[in-house]
Amino acid sequence: MNFFDKLALNRLISIVLNFILNVLKLIVPKKSNELDDINPFPPIPKPPLKRKPLFPRIKK
Secondary structure (H helix, E strand, O other): OOHOOOOOOOOHOOOOOOHHHHHHHHHHHOOHHHHHHHHOOOOOOOOOOOOOOOOOOOOO
16 A cells, blocks of 8 residues: 555655746746747847858969
């Protein structure tokens, strides 16, 4: 009977924790929505860096 008690306790804990997490998901807004409300325009991408060749060819 001890095994079934532990199994029931683990199941009860998982049900309670899932309920709490679902309630928190409803209450707390997503971060992406907060950013969209503050700045509706997407960020401008940075231009790629122009590098010099590691071993440049010498023109003769």
